[in-house]
Amino acid sequence: MHLQVSNVCKSFGRGSNAKLVLDQVSFSLESGDFKALVGSSGSGKSTVMRLIAGLDQPSSGVISMDGQPVRGPGSDRGMVFQKYSLYPWLTAAENVAFGMQLQGRSKQEVRERTSYFLDVVGLADSARRMPRELSGGMQQRVAIARALAAEPKLLLLDEPFGALDIQIRESMQEFLHELWRQTGLTALLITHDLEEALLLASEVHIMAPSPGRIVRTVKVDLDRRDMAHLRVSQPFLELREDLARSLRGLEPAGVR
Amino acid sequence: MDRRSWINEPWLLGAAGVAVVLILWSLITSTGAVDKLFLPSPAAVLSAGQQQAQAGLLWRDFTASVGRVFGGFALSAAVALPLGIAMGSNVVICRLLEPLMGLIRYMPAPAFIPLLIIYFGLGELPKVLLIFIGTVFFNTLMIMDAVKFVPRELIETALTLGGRGLPILTRVVTPYIAPQVLDAYRINMASAWNLVIVAELVAATEGLGKRISLAQRFLRTDEIFLGLIVVGLIGLAIDLSFRLLMRRTCSWAN
């Protein structure tokens, strides 16, 4: 898998109302990568994600998957939204099975993969529960299982833990890291939480608003075996402080 | 325990309200202060009911009216569901049809009766069509609105899972709007009942509305009361069945 985002610009509206939301965004992603986009609200993170997912089209520039330009949404790019997007009329298991059914997989395969992925996210016991009976964290784990079960080459995570409280957030971050280690998934994570990005991603792109653009890219090379320890380790804190400073210093391009 | 917990029993209070009216009604009629012709006693209405039931009239009127309502409304519901979904999910179809429907919707359906009689005579068809005309636009527009409020994430999730076109309409949009559709049907069913009675008052050989207009001709207020009560009870039963159906099939939405 090779995702290439090249010189992507996006503006919304027409004529004098046009608003440039993304300006010359470029980056790439290889199989097994876990990268993150960090930026304040309105810096265009979700817009980048929607363009990659094919839910919207760039105004200029190209996004390609394995050399093929992205023209629309497809099951090779799975997505998990910030807001809970489980189907409220389906049980946890039926939600996980949903994508595979749309893909026309055999009943047998759907059943096996459903219980496998519920197991992976630690919710085998909750298979028959309805979304409203699940906590926010559990709902997001079901959403992740649903996305993974459809076998995407790339998982797009748009602030998946943004609505969760801090304790659950931390345990979900550990869960996601474990998941990445075990399944070798390829993921692009959006977050406005620097700590989250640094804990999970091997490369972090910092985005600035008005217009949205990547202003800094950092390789993160940290020992992630003990996450609780990592959170308070010196190199981690230094890196976080460094990036936090550059995030704070960001002004809209026009204002400088 | 709370002494006033019976207040929280919804059925009990409702039944009490009905009972009070019934008691007042019998008290007023038993004093003889009001002319029987003006206000018949509950007993008189009941015996009118017995008479009509024994003569087989009640059942025949009941099936005639209910049949028309169900026929017309089933047609309306069956047309409104796909049409409302199409309008709610497709901008072109919506722009094409919404102004037209918005206009026709405000034409009072009973005003179509003369036309329908000229076109289709006095048989069942014009009555069924009247109910269809009187409810299909409301059903469609309410379903359209429900479709427009399906959260974008739910549809986009299906797209990123490999979903396309029709499966998204049948597997995401339709289940999501099911509770609102049932509610729209429940609400518009009331107009279907209004319309069938109006149609029967104008032109019919049997039916609950026809019975009421015949009763007026012979000054049988007891039969008029009977007709009104029967219509009310059927409407209530339909309303409750829709609520029950909703609770059974859409428990996730409560």
Ligand SMILES: Nc1ncnc2c1ncn2[C@@H]1O[C@H](COP(=O)(O)OP(=O)(O)OP(=O)(O)O)[C@@H](O)[C@H]1O
């Ligand atoms: N469909 C749209 N039409 C017009 N403007 C839009 C649209 N989508 C996004 N925008 C604008 O683009 C800018 C970036 O939005 P985007 O949602 O990508 O930001 P974000 O970085 O994801 O922010 P947040 O952290 O709040 O989610 C915002 O100013 C927003 O108003």
Ligand SMILES: [Mg+2]
């Ligand atoms: Mg966003």
